[in-house]
Amino acid sequence: xxxxxxxxxxxxxxxxxxxxxxxxxxxxxxxxxxxxxxxxxxxxxxxxxxxxxxxxxxxxxxxxxxxxxxxxxxxxxxxxxxxxxxxxxxxxxxxxxxxxxxxxxxxxxxxxxxxxxxxxxxxxxxxxxxxxxxxxxxxxxxxxxxxxxxxxxxxxxxxxxxxxxxxxxxxxxxxxxxxxxxxxxxxxxxxxxxxxxxxxxxxxxxxxxxxxxxxxxxxxxxxxxxxxxxxxxxxxxxxxxxxxxxxxxxxxxxxxxxxxxxxxxxxxxxxxxxxxxxxxxxxxxxxxxxxxxxxxxxxxxxxxxxxxxxxxxxxxxxxxxxxxxxxxxxxxxxxxxxxxxxxxxxxxxxxxxxxxxxxxxxxxxxxxxxxxxxxxxxxxxxxxxxxxxxxxxxxxxxxxxxxxxxxxxxxxxxxxxxxxxxxxxxxxxxxxxxxxxxxxxxxxxxxxxxxxxxxxxxxxxxxxxxxxxxxxxxxxxxxxxxxxxxxxxxxxxxxxxxxxxxxxxxxxxxxxxxxxxxxxxxxxxxxxxxxxxxxxxxxxxxxxxxxxxxxxxxxxxxxxxxxxxxxxxxxxxxxxxxxxxxxxxxxxxxxxxxxxxxxxxx
Numbered sequence: 001x002x003x004x005x006x007x008x009x010x011x012x013x014x015x016x017x018x019x020x021x022x023x024x025x026x027x028x029x030x031x032x033x034x035x036x037x038x039x040x041x042x043x044x045x046x047x048x049x050x051x052x053x054x055x056x057x058x059x060x061x062x063x064x065x066x067x068x069x070x071x072x073x074x075x076x077x078x079x080x081x082x083x084x085x086x087x088x089x090x091x092x093x094x095x096x097x098x099x100x101x102x103x104x105x106x107x108x109x110x111x112x113x114x115x116x117x118x119x120x121x122x123x124x125x126x127x128x129x130x131x132x133x134x135x136x137x138x139x140x141x142x143x144x145x146x147x148x149x150x151x152x153x154x155x156x157x158x159x160x161x162x163x164x165x166x167x168x169x170x171x172x173x174x175x176x177x178x179x180x181x182x183x184x185x186x187x188x189x190x191x192x193x194x195x196x197x198x199x200x201x202x203x204x205x206x207x208x209x210x211x212x213x214x215x216x217x218x219x220x221x222x223x224x225x226x227x228x229x230x231x232x233x234x235x236x237x238x239x240x241x242x243x244x245x246x247x248x249x250x251x252x253x254x255x256x257x258x259x260x261x262x263x264x265x266x267x268x269x270x271x272x273x274x275x276x277x278x279x280x281x282x283x284x285x286x287x288x289x290x291x292x293x294x295x296x297x298x299x300x301x302x303x304x305x306x307x308x309x310x311x312x313x314x315x316x317x318x319x320x321x322x323x324x325x326x327x328x329x330x331x332x333x334x335x336x337x338x339x340x341x342x343x344x345x346x347x348x349x350x351x352x353x354x355x356x357x358x359x360x361x362x363x364x365x366x367x368x369x370x371x372x373x374x375x376x377x378x379x380x381x382x383x384x385x386x387x388x389x390x391x392x393x394x395x396x397x398x399x400x401x402x403x404x405x406x407x408x409x410x411x412x413x414x415x416x417x418x419x420x421x422x423x424x425x426x427x428x429x430x431x432x433x434x435x436x437x438x439x440x441x442x443x444x445x446x447x448x449x450x451x452x453x454x455x456x457x458x459x460x461x462x463x464x465x466x467x468x469x470x471x472x473x474x475x476x477x478x479x480x481x482x483x484x485x486x487x488x489x490x491x492x493x494x495x496x497x498x499x500x501x502x503x504x505x506x507x508x509x510x511x512x513x514x515x516x517x518x519x520x521x522x523x524x525x526x527x528x529x530x531x532x533x534x535x536x537x538x539x540x541x542x543x544x545x546x547x548x549x550x551x552x553x554x555x556x557x558x559x560x561x562x563x564x565x566x567x568x569x570x571x572x573x574x575x576x577x578x579x580x581x582x583x584x585x586x587x588x589x590x591x592x593x594x595x596x597x598x599x600x601x602x
Contacts, residue, residue: 022174023563024150026212026540034121034173041121041131043072043152043169047098050077050130055102057279058133058141062100065206066149070169071161074100097129100148102141109136115214115281116179117144121171131171139281140179143212147176150567157210157570182496184459184511185542186215186285187535189527192222192296193321194518195241195263196527202276203524207571209280211539216277217285217355217513220265223295223318223326227264228286228348232340233301237264240296243317249480249520251321253591257522262317270348285407286349289357290338291328291391298326304334306365306372321519323360330366330375330387335394342395352405353438358392359409385414393433400434407438407459410447438510442467444602445498452501452508460496461513464599466538468530469517471594472576479529479587480520484599488578492537492557493549514538520592525574529585532575536564 022031051059059076067074077099108118114137121131133148135141149156151171187208189196196204201218208216220227226240242262248255265273277284296317298305305312306329318324328334345354363384366372376387388411396406406412412433438457441448448458463470463483470483496512514535521527537557546552568575574585 022151022172022176023560024147024176025536025557025560025564026543027546027557027560028147028176028178029545030177032175034175036129036173038173040170040172043070043171044098045073047072047100048075048077050099050101052101052103054104054138055135055141058102058138058145061142061279062145062148066145066152066156068160069156069158070152071163071167072169099130101130101132102145103132103134104137104141105134108134108140112136112140112177112179115139115143115183116177117141117147119144119147119174119176119178121173121175136179139214142209142281143178143180144176146210146212147178149210154563154566154570157567180212180543181545182509182511182542184215184513185213185539186217186459186461186511186513187213187531188217188219188287188461188513188515190219190222190516190518191227192219192225192289194246194522195225195227195261196518196524197263198265198269198273200524200527201265201273205273205277205280205282207535207573208282210567210571211536212543213535213539214281215283215285215511215513217287217515219287219289219355219517221287221289221296222293223324224321225262225264225317226296226300228270228288228345229264229266230341230344231267232344233337235300236297236341238300240300240317243319245319246522247320247519248522249587249590250482250593252593255590256319267344267348274349283351283353284349285351285353285355286345287355287357288338288341288345289359290395291330291334291388292359292361293324293357294328295324295326298328301337304328304337306369308371309365309368323362325362325364327361327365328391329369330372330391338395339398342398346402346404352403353407354399354404355440356392356395356399356406356408356412358388358412359442361388361411363388389414396434396437400436405436405438406434407440410439410441410443410451412437413439413447413450413454413456440513442515444600445500446602448509449498449500449505452505455508457508457510459510459513461515462602463515464602465494466491466512466514467517468514468534469520471592472530472534473580474594475580477581477586478592479526479581479585480590481592481594482520483593484595484597486534486599488534488537488561489554491534492541492554493552494538494541495549496541512538512542520590525585528574529576529581532568532573533561533565533578536561536568 049059063074108116117135117140119133133141133144135144226236230236241264244260246257246261248257274284295315298312299315299317302312366384381387392412399406439451440459440461442461442463444462448460451458470486471478471481474485497506497509516531521530
């Protein structure tokens with residue numbers, strides 16, 4: 001048996017003495033009252049942080065976020081404030097028991113993994129009566145610090161204290177043992193359809209961190225806009241980042257927003273985003289979509305398109321929605337162009353994964369293109385579907401040679417032979433995906449099941465369950481209603497691991513991700529409305545080890561949500577209220593595309 005922290009409860013029902021149950025979200029694995037049974041801990045101007053090696057970044061975050069909200073300095077502990085000083089009772093000012101000790105613990109890593117933590121506030125141990133947050137790594141300490149912030153109350157989520165005079169703050173004395181179920185707990189943010197300025201992305205990183213989510217998948221390119229500066233190809237942002245107008249609502253709507261729309265992130269913007277995320281133990285995964293969803297790139301560099309079929313010089317960044325017929329030409333010119341793009345992407349994003357899209361690529365232009373047909377014949381491929389697979393596998397190998405891993409939407413499996421993992425169907429010129437390639441299963445569970453059975457890692461993000469652009473209620477008051485009704489409870493009962501997988505196959509499920517497509521989200525407030533509160537439910541699914549969907553305690557979740565709404569209020573999140581949209585959140589007259597009935601389980 002792995003050794004346990006001396007104060008750690010065995011599970012969340014193990015409290016021996018009555019104590020208020022922490023209103024944590026996501027739910028912690030195990031919690032109980034501190035063994036001392038004493039009243040709340042008092043934090044004041046003399047409270048210090050002792051940041052042991054490797055936790056200095058967490059201490060900086062606590063001072064910048066929690067310190068700013070509470071008005072407490074949370075100063076750095078000096079040597080005479082630390083355990084082992086000549087005042088072991090902790091009676092001296094600015095030290096002793098009045099400490100928050102942050103540390104990385106090999107014991108916690110063995111017991112709970114690198115992102116696990118033990119939060120203990122009581123007596124005993126080498127730190128006396130200090131408040132201790134021990135993590136399996138700096139990430140675990142950071143997630144423990146997020147729990148500490150929740151225990152402080154909603155005011156800890158503001159940017160400044162509500163009173164000008166410094167005062168004491170209290171936090172309940174509890175012991176918490178916690179760790180995530182999944183290593184990949186993500187949100188995909190589409191900034192191509194509607195651009196979200198840099199400050200909005202930084203804000204969403206803070207919101208992800210507050211919910212213990214650790215991956216931001218940035219959808220940076222699409223037909224409607226190219227959002228990343230590429231120095232070698234300046235027209236990608238000079239031309240591809242801007243569209244003349246935008247369809248309002250679903251593509252069948254007669255309405256247009258006649259204002260030009262666009263924007264992009266400079267390289268320095270992206271370096272800042274990546275660094276800001278890293279300080280919050282969040283990985284940023286960039287997506288450069290190929291070979292479909294590429295009209296903005298073709299508008300900037302017409303030679304990338306199928307110029308022997310259409311006049312690619314006439315194309316502009318697309319102003320409406322749907323699946324676009326204008327796809328990349330399967331030429332050496334296109335391959336070299338995107339290799340150059342990816343060279344600059346890799347220099348900006350240290351994440352092991354690069355998302356390459358690979359979805360929704362209509363084949364009509366390739367069928368009509370002499371150039372594409374010649375490429376099919378040259379490679380000995382069976383047709384246009386295998387041509388798309390060849391295109392994806394080229395970049396799979398290219399990334400693998402540079403120590404990175406390709407991840408793509410589940411269409412990248414097309415052409416894989418399920419009987420021979422990693423082997424394609426296109427002969428010697430079309431080897432299968434490399435073993436390191438991973439799949440984002442979006443069209444349902446089926447793609448993820450096939451990928452896991454073929455030995456590929458999977459991120460489960462089925463549109464029927466966790467596409468947050470889908471409407472939250474059947475009411476006609478829902479703004480621009482798209483897709484199936486996916487309520488807060490529906491998301492809470494989502495299960496990322498399908499029962500069809502064996503234990504060995506299920507180990508390939510890296511985790512799960514909620515996707516936020518922004519065709520009908522033209523502002524930060526609209527994004528907030530669609531994302532929250534459902535992202536809170538999703539976060540619990542991704543972090544906590546919940547019972548099977550039908551057995552989950554939704555009423556307990558709603559009880560904890562009543563407190564969490566006050567945290568979202570403090571953070572300024574324009575979430576959907578439980579009773580329906582505020583009048584100013586409605587969008588009367590803007591056409592959506594609601595789908596009736598329950599979504600299929602595919």
